[in-house]
Amino acid sequence: MAKVKTTFFCQQCGTQYAQWQGQCNACKEWNTISEEIIEKKEITSWNISSKKTSASKSQKISEIAIKTEDRISTNNQEFDRVLGGGIVKGSVILLGGEPGIGKSTLLLQIALLLEKKVLYVSGEESASQIKMRADRLHKDHSNCYVLTETKTQNIFKNIETIKPDIVVIDSIQTLHTDFIEASAGSVSQIKQTTSELTKFAKETAIPVLIIGHITKDGHIAGPKILEHMVDVVLQFEGDRNHVYRILRANKNRFGSTSELGIYEMQAIGLREVNNPSEILISEKDASLSGTSIAATMEGVRPLMIEVQALVSTAVYGTPQRSSTGYNIKRLHMLLAVLEKRAGFRLGAKDVFLNIAGGIKIDDPAIDLAVVTAILSSNEDIAIPQDTCFAAEVGLSGEIRPVSRIEQRILDAEKLGFEKIYISKYNKIATRNFSITICKISKIEELVKLLL
Numbered sequence: 001m002a003k004v005k006t007t008f009f010c011q012q013c014g015t016q017y018a019q020w021q022g023q024c025n026a027c028k029e030w031n032t033i034s035e036e037i038i039e040k041k042e043i044t045s046w047n048i049s050s051k052k053t054s055a056s057k058s059q060k061i062s063e064i065a066i067k068t069e070d071r072i073s074t075n076n077q078e079f080d081r082v083l084g085g086g087i088v089k090g091s092v093i094l095l096g097g098e099p100g101i102g103k104s105t106l107l108l109q110i111a112l113l114l115e116k117k118v119l120y121v122s123g124e125e126s127a128s129q130i131k132m133r134a135d136r137l138h139k140d141h142s143n144c145y146v147l148t149e150t151k152t153q154n155i156f157k158n159i160e161t162i163k164p165d166i167v168v169i170d171s172i173q174t175l176h177t178d179f180i181e182a183s184a185g186s187v188s189q190i191k192q193t194t195s196e197l198t199k200f201a202k203e204t205a206i207p208v209l210i211i212g213h214i215t216k217d218g219h220i221a222g223p224k225i226l227e228h229m230v231d232v233v234l235q236f237e238g239d240r241n242h243v244y245r246i247l248r249a250n251k252n253r254f255g256s257t258s259e260l261g262i263y264e265m266q267a268i269g270l271r272e273v274n275n276p277s278e279i280l281i282s283e284k285d286a287s288l289s290g291t292s293i294a295a296t297m298e299g300v301r302p303l304m305i306e307v308q309a310l311v312s313t314a315v316y317g318t319p320q321r322s323s324t325g326y327n328i329k330r331l332h333m334l335l336a337v338l339e340k341r342a343g344f345r346l347g348a349k350d351v352f353l354n355i356a357g358g359i360k361i362d363d364p365a366i367d368l369a370v371v372t373a374i375l376s377s378n379e380d381i382a383i384p385q386d387t388c389f390a391a392e393v394g395l396s397g398e399i400r401p402v403s404r405i406e407q408r409i410l411d412a413e414k415l416g417f418e419k420i421y422i423s424k425y426n427k428i429a430t431r432n433f434s435i436t437i438c439k440i441s442k443i444e445e446l447v448k449l450l451l
């Protein structure tokens with residue numbers, strides 16, 4: 001019997017090891033390394049026909065012809081916009097998101113909307129489950145084929161007979177290929193099946209949309225290399241208990257990553273929200289003091305976050321300060337700044353701070369929203385819900401500039417905010433925003449403007 005070849009992979013980042021060890025050297029995670037069987041027969045990927053690919057020839061960049069009708073419109077404006085104007089032929093698109101957020105719903109809906117022949121491959125649901133969902137979405141579905149299969153070789157066989165224009169895979173973690181022994185969802189399987197699909201897409205110009213699961217800290221499950229292999233990485237996010245969902249591109253080889261698509265989950269599927277301010281308007285009647293909205297960035301992604309503060313007279317001897325999702329030392333500092341520079345007597349008050357949604361924020365741009373929420377609660381004056389804040393607060397009460405301000409402003413504008421407070425020292429290149437930009441340099445100015 002041939003010796004079974006195995007290697008060890010970190011399930012977190014995909015680093016390969018010759019033997020087991022407790023901690024991954026690359027990502028420093030503990031207990032993430034596990035053994036996988038890899039059987040390296042000839043790793044050829046899909047082979048639809050015996051068409052031999054000839055070796056590529058180099059050519060002058062000025063001589064390369066650009067085909068214009070390279071994009072396929074999905075008839076879903078939000079989806080098209082996030083992609084930069086439709087699905088590019090031969091591209092591989094990865095869609096990640098929490099379980100139950102609506103990834104399968106979104107892609108099935110796109111598949112039904114497309115005026116092209118689509119093959120929807122599902123390794124997670126049965127054909128009748130998919131049919132039931134399709135019926136619920138009330139769309140005409142004459143062009144959509146469903147295949148419940150997890151082996152790539154069989155999928156390619158089906159593609160050969162059906163000849164679809166677009167392929168949807170739900171999900172990459174359920175696929176497996178004959179060339180590798182490891183179980184579905186393991187690092188080596190994900191790597192291999194993705195590379196087969198990528199090769200297929202590039203050689204046939206048929207776009208492939210892939211659903212990917214995410215880990216508990218929000219990254220797409222599997223090796224980081226997965227994100228490098230595909231052309232577009234989309235993230236579908238939102239709170240499962242709320243109806244709004246946001247689609248963003250984390251990576252896009254064919255367009256900008258600053259666009260976002262907003263959807264509302266309804267009983268008949270996902271509805272496009274073309275006018276984002278309706279989200280804010282629907283919540284507007286409850287205008288309470290002690291809350292403000294910060295335009296923060298998480299990595300390269302803009303994120304609007306609600307900051308809640310409660311300031312009340314201390315009943316017990318020592319005033320309490322408590323903070324969830326925000327550095328408590330920084331809260332102490334901001335309180336001292338407010339006391340010294342703006343004359344608020346907060347020393348004898350309890351201060352509770354909470355970042356909504358239990359998110360932990362490191363971005364210093366949240367400072368201004370924290371200060372505003374505290375002032376708002378202290379004075380019992382509500383901050384208008386269409387206003388947001390993005391600036392750092394310094395020790396002498398100065399409002400300091402933050403990075404990527406234009407992206408924050410753009411995001412606030414897209415989400416329907418009317419006004420954003422930023423630092424006077426933040427330079428904005430000549431771009432016309434429809435949102436009102438309020439520039440301030442000191443905390444005293446903020447107090448004057450708000451109260």
Ligand code: TYD
Nearest residue numbers: 099100101102103104105265266267268269
């Ligand atoms: P699903 O697409 O299965 O999520 P994922 O593939 O990301 O795990 O979506 C599941 C949720 O969407 C489920 O909780 C019910 C809800 N839903 C609706 O509210 N309306 C609908 O029309 C559909 C199809 C799903």
Ligand code: MG
Nearest residue numbers: 103104124170
């Ligand atoms: Mg699903």
